[in-house]
Amino acid sequence: MTFTTEATSQNGRSTVSPAPRRRAVFPFTAIVGQEEMKLALLLNVIDPKIGGVMIMGDRGTGKSTTIRALADLLPEIEVVADDPFNSHPSDPEIMGDAVRQLVEKGSEVLVTKKKVMMVDLPLGATEDRVCGTIDIEKALSEGVKAFEPGLLAKANRGILYVDEVNLLDDHLVDVLLDSAASGWNTVEREGISIRHPARFVLVGSGNPEEGELRPQLLDRFGMHAEIRTVKEPVLRVQIVEQRTEFDQNPQEFLENYQPQQIDLQEQLVNAQERLKAIEIDYDLRVKISQVCSELDVDGLRGDIVTNRAAKAIAAFEGRTEVTVSDIRRVVTLCLRHRLRKDPMESIDSGYKVEKVFNQVFGLEAA
Incomplete structure (x- = not known):
């Protein structure tokens, strides 16, 4: 697309x-x-x-x-x-x-x-x-x-x-x-x-x-x-008020958000054009694969998707090289559903991905 x-x-x-x-x-x-x-x-x-x-x-x-x-x-x-x-x-x-x-x-x-x-x-x-x-x-x-x-x-x-x-x-x-x-x-x-x-x-x-x-x-x-579901009462009120405002006068509501919509649209277009030029350091690629290996992820789909997603977020934010922070932000999204499920395990799959990521990359938990 x-x-x-x-x-x-x-x-x-x-x-x-x-x-x-x-x-x-x-x-x-x-x-x-x-x-x-x-x-x-x-x-x-x-x-x-x-x-x-x-x-x-x-x-x-x-x-x-x-x-x-x-x-x-x-x-x-x-x-x-x-x-x-x-x-x-x-x-x-x-x-x-x-x-x-x-x-x-x-x-x-x-x-x-x-x-x-x-x-x-x-x-x-x-x-x-x-x-x-x-x-x-x-x-x-x-x-x-x-x-x-x-x-x-x-x-x-x-x-x-x-x-x-x-x-x-x-x-x-x-x-x-x-x-x-x-x-x-x-x-x-x-x-x-x-x-x-x-x-x-x-x-x-x-x-x-x-x-x-x-x-x-x-x-x-x-x-x-x-x-x-959003638990914070202030945010819940904000969501309800926005929806009510939109339903009452859709055109006015859309006009208020038009500048932000145009900015985000241009950001997406620029990111697509920039994507092919994005580079990811070999050492970072090795560590991504190490995370997948230690999580016992079957196949190589997890490695490939994490690399792609990290490049996409770098392109979205206007950079030409992938950072550790980029990988941190996408790794859970890319891997949590690929873990083998143990019905006896109480630990959340997302937390498990973050824990292994921090160990492999030598970081403290965010």
């Missing part, structure tokens, strides 16, 4: 007017508290290859509000007009086959700008609804690949949100994670195969009281944020 704040069209491509403004959405910069969740979401926007976020916490803690606010915050992206996959006008890696063939022939494609999509995946969704379907009869009788796109097509270059993901069928979770990891969705029916780009930030949320995801699936989410 790459975007710019520029609204200019590129040479040789026609443009059409952007879609009309959507309904008012609570601004991201107005959300009080839940810093862990907000940081995890922002880092995944900067580098979608982190692999998405699993947000577990109490009901009524603003999970859905925050994710919708993030989608609304993001600047518009250039897409090929009337394309079901939100194809990029020039990057073949995020183009549908039909658009890529047109571009390869040198044909002109109509380009428009649209807001980054946030697609809600309902719990009762079928695999056909998620992945799309092929009309076999039409394919056989007319010799064309008649494809009805699903939610993965709609989510390309956007955000796919699954509320109560821990209640979703494991097979569907597997399909989502496979697409998120590969960036492509493949549908096969009766020997006919169609694939399309499906690059999105996968965000799942749930209440741990209603059950956990299987460890094999949980491990494939890049980050895991835990959120709790």
Whole structure:
């Protein structure tokens, strides 16, 4: 998901007017508290290859509000007009086959700008609804690949949100994670195969009281944020007052937060552009892997995600090199859900990650 704040069209491509403004959405910069969740979401926007976020916490803690606010915050992206996959006008890696063939022939494609999509995946969704379907009869009788796109097509270059993901069928979770990891969705029916780009930030949320995801699936989410109900009475009052103010006069509330929204939007754009230049010292990489090893984390996913997240936070804050502080701020988010669970152990997984991190890096507890 790459975007710019520029609204200019590129040479040789026609443009059409952007879609009309959507309904008012609570601004991201107005959300009080839940810093862990907000940081995890922002880092995944900067580098979608982190692999998405699993947000577990109490009901009524603003999970859905925050994710919708993030989608609304993001600047518009250039897409090929009337394309079901939100194809990029020039990057073949995020183009549908039909658009890529047109571009390869040198044909002109109509380009428009649209807001980054946030697609809600309902719990009762079928695999056909998620992945799309092929009309076999039409394919056989007319010799064309008649494809009805699903939610993965709609989510390309956007955000796919699954509320109560821990209640979703494991097979569907597997399909989502496979697409998120590969960036492509493949549908096969009766020997006919169609694939399309499906690059999105996968965000799942749930209440741990209603059950956990299987460890094999949980491990494939890049980050895991835990959120709790705000206990501080002053903060609770502030949240209630803000929500009341927004509901009474959304436009005025949005105007008050517009400067902060624009600043954060520009910060995200700059961070994406800076990301490739971020360096992480070899000694720090070794220590990250040492932390993973001492925590007995299976596989190398934890090492990779922690490195990516540390680079993303350095880019977000305008630096070119990763610091120990960067790693400290992301290591728990990246590793807490990868630890083997011992039902007899009372220690919190987040605390365990911090303890090992401090030992390996020779630091005192924060």
